[in-house]
Amino acid sequence: MIKILGRMRQFGAVWALIDEMRQENPELITQQVFVILMRRFASARMVQKAVEVLDEMPKYGCEPDEYVFGCLLDALCKNGSVKEAASLFEDMRYRWKPSVKHFTSLLYGWCKEGKLMEAKHVLVQMKDAGIEPDIVVYNNLLGGYAQAGKMGDSYDLLKEMRRKGCEPNATSYTVLIQSLCKHERLEEATRVFIEMQRSGCQADVITYSTLISGFCKWGKIKRGYELLDEMIQQGHFPNQVIYQHIMVAHEKKEELEECKELVNEMQKIGCPPDLSIYNTVIRLACKLGEVKEGVRLWNEMESSGLSPGIDTFVIMINGFLEQGCLVEACEHFKEMVGRGLFTAPQYGTLKDLMNSLLRAEKLEMAKDAWNCVAASKGCQLNVSAWTIWIHALFSKGHVKEACSFCIDMMDKDLMPQPDTFAKLMRGLKKLYNRQFAAEITEKVRKMAADKQITFKMYKRRGERDLKEKEKEKKDGRKRRARQRQWGGDRQKL
Structure with a gap:
């Protein structure tokens, strides 16, 4: 307690x-x-x-x-x-x-x-x-020198340790190797590793993991595999973290077949891939447009007893959206919500899904996905979530639906953001829908009074924010147009 x-x-x-x-x-x-x-x-x-x-x-x-x-x-x-x-x-x-x-x-x-x-x-x-300082004291000081990039002092300290009869252990060398790998001094890291072996100090799993991670980080995957083989020959059993370092290196080079082979190898040696491993290979499959392969890996993952996490769902949903598989994206989104995995950090996924559905004129499908979120007991939708949905509807021309959901939001005692109100009023004005405009305005006016906010200030701020956002979008379009033109000119040159 x-x-x-x-x-x-x-x-x-x-x-x-x-x-x-x-x-x-x-x-x-x-x-x-x-x-x-x-x-x-x-x-x-x-x-x-x-x-x-x-x-x-x-x-x-x-x-x-x-x-x-x-x-x-x-x-x-x-x-x-x-x-x-x-x-x-x-x-x-x-x-x-x-x-x-x-x-x-x-x-x-x-x-x-x-x-x-x-x-x-x-x-x-x-x-x-x-x-007298012991090995723990010396290792802490070695770590301090290495972290500060003072490798000369680190090597001097190693010599002092030997003179004092305090032989460096695997941690001592690993601390130095980690710092050298971090700064892409791979040859020097290899020399330290060789010196470690010559001194009779046996490298442990952490040492090998550090070296493999360092080489893979800088794209030296072949050397990473050599170290992995050496590690196994020395009687050390590799873990998922070591394989993850190699997997990420393959992902950077977009080598999907190598990733799949690595998963098979892990299964053969009795080191079952964990969720991070599957997330990495599924993400690469989706990135390369191999969504069917991503689904196969998903099924294999579940068959092995692993449950997909938040990242797994987000990866798969984005993969489906990029390939235009809207039905599958919706199904996975609703499953994610049903498992209680939808929280504020996933609002970006919600936005992408809603915009994709509405862009494809799948209004009912979008409503179904939204209602799934709204009905879920584990989801406390805040103003940001409602704003994503309302703005998505409005931007695709569904003004009345956007206004209807805005009223639903206010019925839950959530006040729309000023620019949302300004946007809806502008849309209703074009539709000559005074009834909707009057109802929303009255509700907002009442909520503003309850929160001790001046309605005129709220309205003025909304119009200002809306103009600023429109200007930002316009400037963004101009900037992208200039970049495209500049790219075309470079190709001509």
């Missing part, structure tokens, strides 16, 4: 719960209760509140010690409050003898912030306290 309430930042409720525990079951109050609370305060960047927990603990019969202090220090450093953690450390180091864990937390925090001078100072403090 404390974890959940803390995550929701209901800190008053947390303290009330702890007080209830003190009255009814005081034996349940342990250090861990307060450690959880500290971590939640730290993640919320409420540093002072996190520190105050230390002072509150004795009131509940629980004395803080160096373990609790270490947890607080760690939480602050991991959540971007390393400066405050360093200040707290100086205040507390005379109360509790610092341990390697305390120094490690500070060093990690400074490295994460890119403050390498401060991180080095922590290393000096450690040595002054008679504590």
Whole structure:
């Protein structure tokens, strides 16, 4: 309960719960209760509140010690409050003898912030306290150097580790390889990998995954496969993440057959493709116009026990729309809504679907799709969703239907955006439909009064916004026309 309430930042409720525990079951109050609370305060960047927990603990019969202090220090450093953690450390180091864990937390925090001078100072403090850095400390510092692109310092630190008798492990080398791959220094990354093997340090799955990811990111897929084969020969079983790196590289090169072969290979070796893998290959199939292949992969995915996610539905719907398969697009959209997967981020898909249907003069089909959304219990349609639908209807000439749905929206206590109102009034004026105009105007006037908005200002703003949007569209058309003309001139040259 404390974890959940803390995550929701209901800190008053947390303290009330702890007080209830003190009255009814005081034996349940342990250090861990307060450690959880500290971590939640730290993640919320409420540093002072996190520190105050230390002072509150004795009131509940629980004395803080160096373990609790270490947890607080760690939480602050991991959540971007390393400066405050360093200040707290100086205040507390005379109360509790610092341990390697305390120094490690500070060093990690400074490295994460890119403050390498401060991180080095922590290393000096450690040595002054008679504590020898261990592999975790060195790896944190290596990570800091690598993140800052200071590879020379990283290599020097590797040598120092060996001199001190602290042999670099797989994490040490992987940190360097990751940074080199990130900056396309692939040959150098390979040299580090070879040095790792020569030193007798066995590469693990993470090391191979990092290398494969790096080579695939820069289009070196063949080398990625070579590393995959080597990894398997070394007795490491590849996971879905590794295959995903290779799959994305094939997707960038639009190599659908290679993606399908990779899926088959995964199934053969007992590493079943996950949802991300299927999403990638289905997206490529749809992009290349192979919608039937996308459907086949979808069915294969479901047969393997996987349920399509939001991304899968959006990919498939867009694929159908691009190929003009409107019935199939509608069916998948309604299924997505039925599964409770339609939320605000999918409004773009809703807009594309409605515009495509209305462009093809499939008004009833569009209404059916909209009613499916409106009737769904899991969908709380806001003004933005209604605006998408109303504007789509209006832009395709269905002015009366747009007005009718605008009234439905207002009946749900949602006020239309000013430019929507201005657009509808303009359309009704052309149709000489005064009855509809009067009904909508009266409703808007009443809603404006309830919200303490001046109707004249609302109306004026709508007309202004509408003109600005029309100007933006006009400028956009001119810009695209110039770009087409410029492209044609270049071809002639």
